[in-house]
Amino acid sequence: MYDYLIVGAGLFGAVFAYEAKQRGKRCLVIDKRDHIGGNVYTEEMEGINVHKYGAHIFHTNNKKIWDYVNRFADFNRYTNSPLANYQGEIYNLPFNMNTFQKLWGVVKPDEAKQIIENQKKAAGVTEPRNLEEQAISLVGTDIYEKLIKGYTEKQWGRSAKDLPSFIINRLPVRFTYDNNYFNDRYQGIPIGGYHAIIQNMLDGIDVRLNIDFFEDREQLTTSAKKVVFTGMIDQYYEFKYGVLEYRSLKFETKVMDTDNYQGNAVVNFTDAKTPYTRIIEHKHFEFGTQTKTVVTEEYPMEWKPGLEPYYPINDDKNNQIIKKYKELADKESNVIFGGRLASYKYYDMHQVIGEALTTVQNEFRS
Numbered sequence: 089m090y091d092y093l094i095v096g097a098g099l100f101g102a103v104f105a106y107e108a109k110q111r112g113k114r115c116l117v118i119d120k121r122d123h124i125g126g127n128v129y130t131e132e133m134e135g136i137n138v139h140k141y142g143a144h145i146f147h148t149n150n151k152k153i154w155d156y157v158n159r160f161a162d163f164n165r166y167t168n169s170p171l172a173n174y175q176g177e178i179y180n181l182p183f184n185m186n187t188f189q190k191l192w193g194v195v196k197p198d199e200a201k202q203i204i205e206n207q208k209k210a211a212g213v214t215e216p217r218n219l220e221e222q223a224i225s226l227v228g229t230d231i232y233e234k235l236i237k238g239y240t241e242k243q244w245g246r247s248a249k250d251l252p253s254f255i256i257n258r259l260p261v262r263f264t265y266d267n268n269y270f271n272d273r274y275q276g277i278p279i280g281g282y283h284a285i286i287q288n289m290l291d292g293i294d295v296r297l298n299i300d301f302f303e304d305r306e307q308l309t310t311s312a313k314k315v316v317f318t319g320m321i322d323q324y325y326e327f328k329y330g331v332l333e334y335r336s337l338k339f340e341t342k343v344m345d346t347d348n349y350q351g352n353a354v355v356n357f358t359d360a361k362t363p364y365t366r367i368i369e370h371k372h373f374e375f376g377t378q379t380k381t382v383v384t385e386e387y388p389m390e391w392k393p394g395l396e397p398y399y400p401i402n403d404d405k406n407n408q409i410i411k412k413y414k415e416l417a418d419k420e421s422n423v424i425f426g427g428r429l430a431s432y433k434y435y436d437m438h439q440v441i442g443e444a445l446t447t448v449q450n451e452f453r454s
């Protein structure tokens with residue numbers, strides 16, 4: 089008999105399992121995939137750590153969380169500075185003075201601010217109500233048209249008018265010449281890949297892979313006093329209030345016979361026509377000097393059962409549904425829900441760790 093059955097060997101499940109073990113609890117971690125790590129999993133190819141489920145850059149402002157992950161791995165000094173490729177023109181991201189200079193030839197922050205203000209006025213945006221209006225209000229129509237609209241509508245499969253503005257608020261807008269994609273104080277990539285972090289967290293804990301909770305739900309549930317569930321919350325409740333929507337992704341990865349394909353880890357393709365949103369060249373996350381390179385094209389698509397659910401779609405319709413599932417979840421005394429899928433939130437890694445540590449605190453309060 090285990091104290092906890094943990095469904096999902098991703099970051100949430102691994103942090104919870106590690107902390108429970110420290111407190112003398114017996115845990116069984118299961119995952120339906122054939123590896124641990126969930127979406128942060130990295131796999132070695134040609135001596136390069138490949139981010140199998142998309143580029144993962146760790147960043148946080150929270151010293152406690154930074155110190156916490158550094159217990160499980162050393163981090164390098166990688167700073168994310170993606171490029172945008174719009175029909176062959178290259179722009180710096182996030183939106184900053186380098187972007188404005190290339191686009192408009194301006195040199196001073198005030199000149200850039202003036203252009204944005206004029207474009208915002210011409211578009212008639214006063215109180216932004218959706219992603220399109222929010223984007224125009226932040227950076228004007230030129231940048232919206234070249235660097236945001238195409239990318240966003242490919243990524244989400246919807247008009248930018250039908251998307252919540254919080255999605256674009258993830259990106260900084262700066263009037264300095266600073267290409268750092270994040271404002272956070274701490275940032276880096278774990279040396280040796282994310283896989284090593286999860287492996288260290290799960291050291292000495294029973295882990296069973298290739299096991300889908302729903303294929304043996306009753307038996308698995310009775311094997312432990314409590315369940316920690318990090319899968320899809322709507323599936324847990326047999327979709328009784330409806331199916332939560334996601335965006336899925338297809339990753340096309342290839343080894344290339346060159347030591348440097350695109351000169352940067354992340355290049356976004358922001359036009360509507362290119363079918364993928366970005367190309368990742370993995371070696372640049374770790375300043376690799378291998379003779380070959382591995383690149384991944386990322387194709388967004390609508391999620392349907394059988395595909396991996398990646399991005400929750402937090403629009404009004406889905407937010408209503410998740411509210412109802414949350415009400416059920418709050419009433420459970422022997423099931424704990426957490427992580428990106430069970431919370432149905434667009435969480436970054438540091439937020440998932442934060443949520444897991446809070447859950448641990450509540451669980452072991454007494």
Ligand code: FAD
Nearest residue numbers: 096098099100120126127142144145301319427428436437
């Ligand atoms: P997951 O990693 O999804 O783990 C859940 C696990 O549960 C999975 O392994 C799954 O197989 C398993 N599972 C689900 N259902 C069942 C079942 N029925 N039975 C058994 N097992 C089950 N964050 C950042 O901080 N920086 C980034 O740069 C970044 N980039 C990202 C890029 C992409 C493309 C994506 C999709 C996400 C990115 N994230 C990034 C977010 C990051 O991946 C998540 O915050 C984090 O991995 C979530 O961890 P989790 O444990 O909640 O979920």
Ligand code: UDP
Nearest residue numbers: 172235236237239240243255256258356358
């Ligand atoms: N975005 C964009 N152009 C870009 C990069 C991002 O319009 O070149 C928008 C897009 O709507 C995206 C959102 O900003 O979904 C958040 O971007 P982020 O890089 O944080 O996305 P993630 O890494 O989570 O996929």
